[in-house]
Amino acid sequence: MNYSFSNRIAALQPSIIREILKASSGQNVIPFSAGNPAPETFPIEAIRTFTQTILEQDPxxxxxxxxxxxxxxxxxxxxxxxxxxxxxxxxxxxxxxxxxxxxxxxxxxxxxxxxxxxxxxxxxxxxxxxxxxxxxxxxxxxxxxxxxxxxxxxxxxxxxxxxxxxxxxxxxxxxxxxxxxxxxxxxxxxxxxxxxxxxxxxxxxxxxxxxxxxxxxxxxxxxxxxxxxxxxxxxxxxxxxxxxxxxxxxxxxxxxxxxxxxxxxxxxxxxxxxxxxxxxxxxYSYAEHISSIREVYRRKSSLMMDKLKEHMGDSITFTRPDGGLFLWCDLPAHIPMLDYAKTAAASGVAVVPGTAFLVDESEACNAIRLNFSTPSDEQIVKGIEILGQVLKQY
Amino acid sequence: MNYSFSNRIAALQPSIIREILKASSGQNVIPFSAGNPAPETFPIEAIRTFTQTILEQDPxxxxxxxxxxxxxxxxxxxxxxxxxxxxxxxxxxxxxxxxxxxxxxxxxxxxxxxxxxxxxxxxxxxxxxxxxxxxxxxxxxxxxxxxxxxxxxxxxxxxxxxxxxxxxxxxxxxxxxxxxxxxxxxxxxxxxxxxxxxxxxxxxxxxxxxxxxxxxxxxxxxxxxxxxxxxxxxxxxxxxxxxxxxxxxxxxxxxxxxxxxxxxxxxxxxxxxxxxxxxxxxxYSYAEHISSIREVYRRKSSLMMDKLKEHMGDSITFTRPDGGLFLWCDLPAHIPMLDYAKTAAASGVAVVPGTAFLVDESEACNAIRLNFSTPSDEQIVKGIEILGQVLKQY
Incomplete structure (x- = not known):
């Protein structure tokens, strides 16, 4: 069968970004490319108790x-x-x-x-x-x-x-x-x-x-x-x-x-x-829980920013967010960003090329997105060190 | 603000059927209009155990x-x-x-x-x-x-x-x-x-x-x-x-x-x-569970069909399904179906006018849909008796 899809669906283009992300989705890759909340912020014990109560009291x-x-x-x-x-x-x-x-x-x-x-x-x-x-x-x-x-x-x-x-x-x-x-x-x-x-x-x-x-x-x-x-x-x-x-x-x-x-x-x-x-x-102690999540992300974002400063501070600029899960790093103008992202992935660190987030992917963009909620503290330390080494290759 | 909705959404028409259904959604109405599975078919105990296991082993x-x-x-x-x-x-x-x-x-x-x-x-x-x-x-x-x-x-x-x-x-x-x-x-x-x-x-x-x-x-x-x-x-x-x-x-x-x-x-x-x-x-004992659900619906559908025969058998015709949740009843030609459904609702029994299911609601249709999974056995007995009484008023 030769499928005739609707215009809106047929127009969706496969993206080179997706290929890069696929290449960097292996088990041993440090995931700065994700957007997952840190699993340690899930109130697992409370979810267990509440689920049990719900299924006991009003299934x-x-x-x-x-x-x-x-x-x-x-x-x-x-x-x-x-x-x-x-x-x-x-x-x-x-x-x-x-x-x-x-x-x-x-x-x-x-x-x-x-x-x-x-x-x-x-x-x-x-x-x-x-x-x-x-x-x-x-x-x-x-x-x-x-x-x-x-x-x-x-x-x-x-x-x-x-x-x-x-x-x-x-x-x-x-x-x-x-x-x-x-x-x-x-x-x-x-x-x-x-x-x-x-x-x-x-x-x-x-x-x-x-x-x-x-x-x-x-x-x-x-x-x-x-x-x-x-x-x-x-x-x-x-x-x-x-x-x-x-x-x-x-x-x-x-x-x-x-x-x-x-x-x-x-x-x-x-x-x-x-x-x-x-x-x-x-x-649940909602306010207390929210403040404990904020503490986790304050620590992780600070750690990532400290390490970026340490390993790449002379070459890159990055946003200093007041919340959320992401940093946005501008690479120096002479670095080919997509190539950099590929090399980083090959070196074990996944980042998302900034072009992925543009309305028009063909526009110029020399930034990458880094996520600090998914990786562990150890991965942040190691991963930013690697990103710095990769940068020095250019 | 004067909202300008998309054509597909703006074209959705409010239906007279919905009004009838709203009128018949009260607490004390016998629900032949619903499509809910019988709550006694939910394997609640298994769901409790599985949920606990999931949240213990791999939350x-x-x-x-x-x-x-x-x-x-x-x-x-x-x-x-x-x-x-x-x-x-x-x-x-x-x-x-x-x-x-x-x-x-x-x-x-x-x-x-x-x-x-x-x-x-x-x-x-x-x-x-x-x-x-x-x-x-x-x-x-x-x-x-x-x-x-x-x-x-x-x-x-x-x-x-x-x-x-x-x-x-x-x-x-x-x-x-x-x-x-x-x-x-x-x-x-x-x-x-x-x-x-x-x-x-x-x-x-x-x-x-x-x-x-x-x-x-x-x-x-x-x-x-x-x-x-x-x-x-x-x-x-x-x-x-x-x-x-x-x-x-x-x-x-x-x-x-x-x-x-x-x-x-x-x-x-x-x-x-x-x-x-x-x-x-x-x-879980999947096959056994399915067969117990079938048993529930065999009983409920038979009960409803028996009662329809008893109270309305001379006047109506209805499908005898081999499964599922619904019967389709054709009322006698002289009965104004929408009016019948309204009167039934006012008498405490909710049914869905057949026109609700037509591509063109304005087409002729003298049928109603009856659901046998949601009501209890007692409600089936009582509800069909009432439907029969309402029919005799015409």
Missing amino acids: VTALQYGITEGYGPLRDTLTNHLKTGYNTGSASDELFIVSGAQQGIELACKVFCNEGDTIICESPSFIGSLNSFRASGARLVGVPMESDGIDIGKLEHALRTEQNVKLIYLIPSFQNPTGVTTSLEKRKAIYDLAKTYGVMILEDNPYGELRFSGKDVPTIKSLDEEGLVIYVGSFSKILSAGLRVGFVLAPNEVVQKMVVAKQGEDVHTAMLPQILAYKFMAE | VTALQYGITEGYGPLRDTLTNHLKTGYNTGSASDELFIVSGAQQGIELACKVFCNEGDTIICESPSFIGSLNSFRASGARLVGVPMESDGIDIGKLEHALRTEQNVKLIYLIPSFQNPTGVTTSLEKRKAIYDLAKTYGVMILEDNPYGELRFSGKDVPTIKSLDEEGLVIYVGSFSKILSAGLRVGFVLAPNEVVQKMVVAKQGEDVHTAMLPQILAYKFMAE
């Missing part, structure tokens, strides 16, 4: 079909948490549960974009979201990142000149891949532009709770008086990535459409993970 | 990110089970895990259909799938069901005359809503037509293991020599609906595209439910 709720909107007590707890902790959410908003933040991002695109409609993205941005938009047939326009967030002048230019812009997709806190946090000033400017041009903002905040230095910056959603912001959050980095529980806070009218779309995708998010997430928030 | 695998294709041991076990138990699957096929069968159905549509492309469906058919196709922007063409499956002449006519047909969507065993099982002869005829017209078949088989009388009919996928069939199965009716684990068996090349599309939707299916499903298949 049928955990095992039977649930409603598409999600488990009521979890929705209520999250709504309160966002309001009291982050002044995020209003009476005209509603919160529903998704199967990981990725689903919230995909649903926002499905609900607002026809094939060929435009999504403005930070460039670089999270490859998972870019590929999800591509698979939905959206057209991507990248706007460069600066050290305090997206370039506002170029964002305005894109809004003024691009056709059928439906969403502005942003990761304002500890961005993946750059580690950059968008300043409050820029968040306000972005919101005002969205209002002026009548475009929705898709605010992706998977790392929001992972601040290990500096002070919280208000979410863009907390500025939202016109119902312009779809806010997406996740339990992947604070409880467990494998449980696939995220949430969306958005204007009621938008949520109603997203829920219908979600129903057609997976009916509802698995119940046992939802009830676990609820118990984690309601019955 | 990190259950809680960390997994690959999009799904948990390897589960994929292998399912591949073997389908091959040895149902002669289904070949070397050029591949199996991957989805977040419930619904996701497999949605992904097939995403991968093959551009907006406006046509999917041929049995009419009536499962409303969840129809709505999923609609939310993806596909155009639906219904072909009437007969007592042994879809009308082959009309299927051929549709294939010959409709534009851009990409999928034929079928539930060949114990169909939802009619309870009809497509004969082997018709399965072969459908396959041959798909081959002739170069159209993929989407075979949805959520109830396949739930046969309580008669003999197994080979799956359409077992006839598939050309790589035309996407086969979708589920754990919802044999293990737990709330865990959201299903699977897709399809030609490699198709699976590769579906996996990329799935990655953009939810990255992967929750790991703990996947490992649970694996242990259920590999370490």
